[in-house]
Each structure stands twice: as structure tokens, then as C-alpha cells.
Amino acid sequence: MSRAQVRTHLDESVDVGVKEYYFTGGEPFLNPEMVPILIDALEYGPATVLTNGTVLKERWLEQLAAAEEASCYSLEFRISIDGFCAEQNDPIRGEGTFDRAMEGVALLNEFGFLPIVTAARSWRLEEEDRVVDAFLDRLRGAGCRRPRLKILPMLRLGAEETRSSPYAASDRVTEAMLEGYDTSQFICEQSRIVSDRGVHVCPILLEMPDSLLGAKLGDADKSFALKHGACLTCYQHGAICSNPSAGYRVPSFSKSTE
């Protein structure tokens, strides 16, 4: 999308009352207008960009640091990787991409940003503490005094369909499962994603034909049937795309102790 197109949607977002803005791709920084787009967004509200961290340039970060300083809003960088070491990440993202992403993280720290490294959980849950602690040590070694992480559940879509397995037909949210459930945990209850094709229900289902809800943000406030396998992952984990500062609890199905 061009800067002008994004600006049009930002203007539309004011009447809708959008709280914050996330930018994702592909790799957003392959868009030659990405830096001015982020600077524009910071005039409207908080902005988060999801990048692989491998193409960042010092002059861009200089401009973005100045823009964030001048704004009352946060600019968050989310660095996406597919594992906390080259052995896990590179087979999926390409040879050398893990080290380059870590260089990006270090560069962002040099410019005063506190990037949130985001990885899909590709390890067993019982290994989590060991894996996370080792990675935090590595980040500190790379110059991150205050490392920030976001761990995402594995979505069995795209390449992951063949790497593990696709969602089975039975992997669906049922009406019975929604009884007593806090539906605001679903991404589609709290956000929309805009592409050059229009406004879609959520970033995960972007390529699904039924994800397109309208041309403008104001047209896309309609309910969506939770009929995809990925909806089950959203149901189980909640708020999987938001930053931790959004403050939506991970559903734990807490029960009274009485």
C-alpha cells in the first residue's frame, strides 16, 4: 500500500475510534514508504511494526526515533523469528536470517528502541523455561539491557500445514465452547486488518476468501462466523496478535476455589 492509501485509512480510523495501529506484511520495510507511513501513523495513535529485522537502516531508525520522541504515542518494533536459535529459525526463514535478525535487535537498541522479539512456540511446553532463559541471555549479550519477548502459539497454516499438520475438520470452535467464554479475546472482536484489497476480519485469515468484509473500516463492523481452524487457536490462547500492553487476559477458564 502507498503512503497515500494508508493515510486515507488512517483518516477513516478517527471516526471509528481505532485505539492503536499495527503494520505487518510480508516485510513492511520492503515498502519504500514505510518510514513516512509510520511517522504519519504516530500522528494518529500508537504504532507497532512487525518486521523480520534484517533490512533496517540506521537513517530510518534515526528518523523514527525522532518521530516517536515528538509523539505522545509509543512506536513498537516486533521482530519476528521462528525459533530462539539459528538451528530452529533458519530452516524456515532462510540461511543466516537468525543472526541478521539479532543484528537488527541490537541496532534497534542502539537507537533507543526496546524491540519485542516475537517467536512462534516451536519447542515443547516443558522446555519453555530453559529455551526462554537461554534466549534472554543471548539478547542481553547482544546489547538488550531490557529484552522483551512475545511467544505465539503455532498456527497450523501456510508452511506449517506441511511441517506439522493442518487443522483437522474437527478443530473448530463450537457453540457449546462459547458458553460462558469471554468472546472479547478473539482478535476479530477487537480489530480489523486493512490491505490493498480492502478490510479483512483478522491478519491470520487474510488469504481466506471470506475474510474480506468491506472497502472501508466503517463498513467492516460486522460479525464473523468462527468457522476456521485458526479460530480454535485464537479461542485457546486469546489476544495472540496484540502487544502485551493491550491487557487482555489469556483465557485460563479459572474456577472458583469454593
Place this chain on the structure above:
Amino acid sequence: MSIAATRVALLGGIYSNYLALQVALRQIREAGVDAIYCLGDLGAFGPYPDRVFPLLQQYDVQSIQGNYDHSVGHALDDCRCGYTDPRDNHYAQKSYDYTLENTSSAGRTLLRGLPEKIQFEMGKHRVLLCHGSPTKVNEFLWESTTSTHYLNVMLDDLEVDCLCATHTGIKWSRHLNGDKRFVNVGVLGRPENDGQTCVWYAILSEHDEKPLEIQFVPVAYDFQRLAREMASEGLPEEFQETIMTGWWTTCLESLPAKERKRGRF
């Protein structure tokens, strides 16, 4: 509810900090206000949660229900603070388990009965008090991650002129369209990650139908005693350090970039 208030005191999360609450309530009584409200989360973080209740009663403080109050009142198994990071949840659980165990049955009954919101009028201004946000008790309304138009639309939809919340632990306010106002009143429970040991509350005033005015008031209290009592109750050293230094040491992952950068950790 309509009150002839021209000046009200707004207390954010108390988090069991009865020592700061005591000082704040004395200050407020001396300054003179028409009403005192607490925006929820009476217990959490600090020691002896039951010591808060008699003070609120003595000073006729009207409270609303925070996420902590709801959880403790109903004896749920976590605080529903809205943290999504395991490191935040680790410490939140320690705080919650202690608070639940040390809140009396009478205290829990009181917490269960608190209203979710309070609305009143000050002159021509309609004021709404909530804990996190009007739609979600554990929504974080941080200064750097809440767009102005989000608040404008929210206040228009609710048909109010001033919205007050707490929950994040750091005070801020913003002028909105048409002389409307959003206020995060801060908290009495712990310092706000700026290296100062004081805590804060807010006074909302109305003068001659002009836009509402907000004044944030610092509270200096015996924080060393609070830290000692936290230690004697076995609460984590990290919590005591926050009370002693004014820097947050836990629950840091929920902070947005700007608020995180202002802190030490």
C-alpha cells in the same frame, strides 16, 4: 446519580497500601471535598489487605470493583490483571495468592458487592468512574497506547464528559473534543516507576460551569514501614524494592515502550 459536587477526590488502586491510604484520606479531609471515590483494586501487592476496609468505611469512601476485587470476592484462582507474559503472571500470582488467603470473609463479601461503575454529575458535567475501561475491567489505558480518537468515540458513545480510570498504575490525563476529559488517576498502592517513593491520587474540580480541572496530589507516607511489613509477611523482595526505590521491578512486560523506557528495569 446527581450530586451537588464541585470537588471530589479520586483514589486509584490501593493494593493493600493502608499506610498511604491513611495519609491520603487525612490530606483529603483537611483539603475538603464533597465525596471520595476509589476506582477499585483495594487489595494486591501489599500486606494485610483487611486493614484497608475500616479506613474506607471511616471516611465514607465509595468504591467500584476492580479486577482484583472481583477475583478475591469470588475466590477465583487468579487476579485477571490482564497480563499476557509468563514473567508478569509469575509475580502477579504470588501477590494474588497472598491477598486471597489474607482477606477475611467479610472483606470478600464487601468486594463482591461493589458496583462495576459509578456515574454522577458535577454541574453540567457527566462523570463516569471505571476501573480499566468502561467496557473491560482489565483493559490497560496507558498514555502512550491510547489514541485520542479512541477516547473521543468512547465518551461520545457513553454520553459522558469525563471518564476516569486506573488499573495501569501510572497517572495521566488528556483533553478531548468539546472540553471533555479522560483521567487515569494513578494508584495509591505503589509508586509509579519514576524513582520517587511517593504515590498519587487526584482531585477533580468544577468551577462556574468551566471545563473540569484535574489536580494530581502526591502522598508521602512511611514506605519503609510498608516494605518491612511486606518482608515480614513473606511478600517477594522485588515488591519491597519497588516500594523502597520507586522503580518497578515486576510486571514490566505489560508496559508499552514509552512507559518502559522511563523506568530503570
